[in-house]
Amino acid sequence: MSDRRAIEISGLNKWFDDFHVLKDISLTVLEKEIIVVCGPSGSGKSTLIRCINHLENHQEGSISIFGEKLENDKKSADIIRTNIGMLFQNFNLFPHLTVLENCTLGPIWLRKIPELKAIEQSTTILDRVGIADLAAKYPGQISGGQKQRVAIARSLAMEPKIMLFDEPTSALDPEMIKEVLDVMIDLAKSGMTMICVTHEMQFAQQVADRVIFMAEGEIVEMGPPDQVLKNPKWDRTSQFLEHILTH
Amino acid sequence: MDKPSTPKAELLEFIPRPSRPPVIPTDGFIVKLKKHLFSNIWNTLLTISVFTLLFMLIKPFLEWAIFDAVWSATNRRECLAISPDGACWPGVIQWLNGLIYGRYPIDQQWRINLGFGLGLAWLIPLALKQVQQKILIALSAIILFPFLGNYLFLGGSDHWFNYTVACVALAYLLILYLNIALTYLGHKTPGESLELLIGHFYQKRAALFGRLLIWLIVTVLLVFTFQNLTLVLVEVDSWGGLFLTLIISGFSIVMALPIGILLALGRRSQMPVFRWFSICTIELVRSVPLITVLFMSVTMLPLFFPNTIQLNKLAQVLVAVCVFAGAYMAETVRGGLQGIPPGQFEAAKSVGLGYWYTMAFIILPQALRAMIPNIVTSFISLFKDTTLVSIIGLFDIMLMARNISIDKDWLGLHTEPLIAISFLFFIFCYSMSQYSHHLEKKLKKSR
Numbered sequence: 001m002s003d004r005r006a007i008e009i010s011g012l013n014k015w016f017d018d019f020h021v022l023k024d025i026s027l028t029v030l031e032k033e034i035i036v037v038c039g040p041s042g043s044g045k046s047t048l049i050r051c052i053n054h055l056e057n058h059q060e061g062s063i064s065i066f067g068e069k070l071e072n073d074k075k076s077a078d079i080i081r082t083n084i085g086m087l088f089q090n091f092n093l094f095p096h097l098t099v100l101e102n103c104t105l106g107p108i109w110l111r112k113i114p115e116l117k118a119i120e121q122s123t124t125i126l127d128r129v130g131i132a133d134l135a136a137k138y139p140g141q142i143s144g145g146q147k148q149r150v151a152i153a154r155s156l157a158m159e160p161k162i163m164l165f166d167e168p169t170s171a172l173d174p175e176m177i178k179e180v181l182d183v184m185i186d187l188a189k190s191g192m193t194m195i196c197v198t199h200e201m202q203f204a205q206q207v208a209d210r211v212i213f214m215a216e217g218e219i220v221e222m223g224p225p226d227q228v229l230k231n232p233k234w235d236r237t238s239q240f241l242e243h244i245l246t247h
Numbered sequence: 248m249d250k251p252s253t254p255k256a257e258l259l260e261f262i263p264r265p266s267r268p269p270v271i272p273t274d275g276f277i278v279k280l281k282k283h284l285f286s287n288i289w290n291t292l293l294t295i296s297v298f299t300l301l302f303m304l305i306k307p308f309l310e311w312a313i314f315d316a317v318w319s320a321t322n323r324r325e326c327l328a329i330s331p332d333g334a335c336w337p338g339v340i341q342w343l344n345g346l347i348y349g350r351y352p353i354d355q356q357w358r359i360n361l362g363f364g365l366g367l368a369w370l371i372p373l374a375l376k377q378v379q380q381k382i383l384i385a386l387s388a389i390i391l392f393p394f395l396g397n398y399l400f401l402g403g404s405d406h407w408f409n410y411t412v413a414c415v416a417l418a419y420l421l422i423l424y425l426n427i428a429l430t431y432l433g434h435k436t437p438g439e440s441l442e443l444l445i446g447h448f449y450q451k452r453a454a455l456f457g458r459l460l461i462w463l464i465v466t467v468l469l470v471f472t473f474q475n476l477t478l479v480l481v482e483v484d485s486w487g488g489l490f491l492t493l494i495i496s497g498f499s500i501v502m503a504l505p506i507g508i509l510l511a512l513g514r515r516s517q518m519p520v521f522r523w524f525s526i527c528t529i530e531l532v533r534s535v536p537l538i539t540v541l542f543m544s545v546t547m548l549p550l551f552f553p554n555t556i557q558l559n560k561l562a563q564v565l566v567a568v569c570v571f572a573g574a575y576m577a578e579t580v581r582g583g584l585q586g587i588p589p590g591q592f593e594a595a596k597s598v599g600l601g602y603w604y605t606m607a608f609i610i611l612p613q614a615l616r617a618m619i620p621n622i623v624t625s626f627i628s629l630f631k632d633t634t635l636v637s638i639i640g641l642f643d644i645m646l647m648a649r650n651i652s653i654d655k656d657w658l659g660l661h662t663e664p665l666i667a668i669s670f671l672f673f674i675f676c677y678s679m680s681q682y683s684h685h686l687e688k689k690l691k692k693s694r
Contacts, residue, residue, distance in 0.1 A: 053597055055596060055597070077601070080599070081598075084597075086597035088593065088594065090590060092588075092590035092591060092594035093594070094591065094608075094609055094613075096612050096613050105598065105600075105608060106598045106599055106600070109600070109604055109608070110600065151594075154598065155598070158598060
């Protein structure tokens with residue numbers, strides 16, 4: 001972890017119509033910090049990281065990436081593109097492209113890397129997530145865990161500094177969760193700044209610098225995993241943890 | 248103690264069974280027939296009655312069209328004298344040239360054959376496996392071929408612009424084939440050789456400039472080679488028959504898709520100006536019959552132009568048909584766009600793709616693939632709809648067929664020409680639909 005501020009959120013408020021999803025969220029994420037966000041469904045945790053990636057617009061407050069405040073313009077889009085990668089619960093791979101093409105599309109057209117070089121780089125990344133042998137397959141031909149690893153490779157190919165994970169293992173069979181978590185742990189150790197919305201508490205325990213517990217659109221509790229997961233201050237947190245650990 | 252105090256229970260090793268090949272039914276033809284057509288009394292009765300009905304319908308038609316038909320005669324009276332109950336095909340055979348080429352001068356018809364030959368030649372590389380960058384070839388065919396065709400079919404000595412652009416198009420086609428041949432033989436293409444040469448001086452866009460330069464050189468060569476060749480001017484008024492039908496339908500089929508895509512994207516756009524323009528165009532055009540659009544473009548459009556400008560009837564018709572087909576295509580494409588899950592847009596955005604890249608690489612390829620059956624259906628109905636231009640006096644295949652019945656030799660010969668062109672239409676439409684099935688199968692494999 002360094003002292004540089006990767007993400008700075010202050011006074012963030014968001015409504016879906018008249019439903020108040022995010023209430024006065026303020027959060028600073030340092031470079032290379034690993035943050036795990038957990039909380040019951042509808043607590044606004046997904047919305048929070050989708051706001052960081054500008055998939056959702058917020059109504060109040062500000063979000064800054066490496067000191068640059070995000071607006072609704074082209075410059076902010078570039079900042080997001082060059083700095084942030086995102087993973088989704090249901091992978092969202094491009095089904096009409098091969099695994100390799102999924103990875104090389106961004107580098108070739110956005111980073112303007114020559115095709116051969118992009119293929120070489122993407123192959124290296126696919127190898128790193130352990131699926132180099134699937135390069136020529138289409139997403140419809142591979143398993144869920146493999147799909148999520150392709151999605152990670154696709155994001156990594158754009159060389160982001162920050163990765164957002166929106167429940168990356170919730171749609172996976174138990175046997176496949178581990179292969180994705182292993183890749184995420186590997187990423188965390190390589191010095192990536194990460195915000196993970198996940199209910200994998202073991203993962204949180206193992207790699208998180210801070211755990212955030214959200215409920216009803218607010219950050220209820222925030223701190224090192226040992227503190228939040230083992231000695232929560234609030235009853236809401238301990239109720240939730242009980243459900244998760246005993247389910 | 249080294250070992251744990253409670254020894255683990257011994258586990259059995261799981262070995263999966265070997266797979267068996269699937270069971271293939273081995274019924275013979277007779278057994279299948281029995282199973283499907285004569286499985287019980289009711290089905291047997293049904294089968295027999297349906298076959299009897301078919302026999303009763305087909306037999307008289309075959310007798311009329313083939314067995315009792317007349318194949319050679321000089322006029323209709325002769326036909327009737329030989330076989331009063333049979334079809335009289337000589338009329339159609341004698342008019343075959345007119346049905347295909349309309350009133351295009353016979354000694355100039357090689358230009359039409361050459362034009363369509365070149366058009367086919369342009370499309371052949373698209374079917375070859377080894378060829379790269381097929382989208383570029385298809386685009387070039389769409390953009391360049393109309394100019395080449397225009398000059399070949401129209402001709403004229405003072406159309407220097409048409410002549411030059413036709414040479415540009417022909418040059419592209421020649422280089423395309425040269426490149427394919429050289430690549431197949433394992434040689435460098437001239438464009439690549441020039442790229443290396445230019446690369447010594449100017450690294451950045453060497454590949455592009457190399458290709459453009461070779462294109463320019465071949466074009467100049469062609470312009471000088473053919474400068475003494477003058478094609479006789481054949482006015483659009485004498486174009487006709489299947490040739491004209493194919494030009495109108497081919498042009499509008501090719502234009503309908505881009506127009507439709509733009510209108511569909513416009514209709515889903517966040518920008519009110521584009522959205523409302525698209526909605527108005529689509530709804531207005533779709534709520535009016537094609538024949539009305541055709542009449543409006545032929546009779547009303549000239550009112551908006553000064554008297555000095557003589558509008559070309561074919562061009563007016565082409566514009567009308569394209570707009571009409573585009574509006575329908577827009578709704579088909581929009582249907583495809585709506586079927587794309589929002590996750591695809593989000594994923595594209597999180598990779599960093601902007602609007603046009605997202606549409607071009609992620610959304611449209613999926614949307615168009617899903618819509619192939621619907622798109623081809625629109626193409627087929629458009630192909631058939633173009634026969635309406637006969638009503639506003641273009642001598643397309645329909646009007647030529649009707650003309651046979653007012654020829655003094657073949658007065659009153661209505662049925663045979665219509666059946667003949669139905670047969671032609673069937674061939675074209677059926678091949679289109681078969682091609683779309685082939686395309687669907689091929690694309691399904693890649694998923």
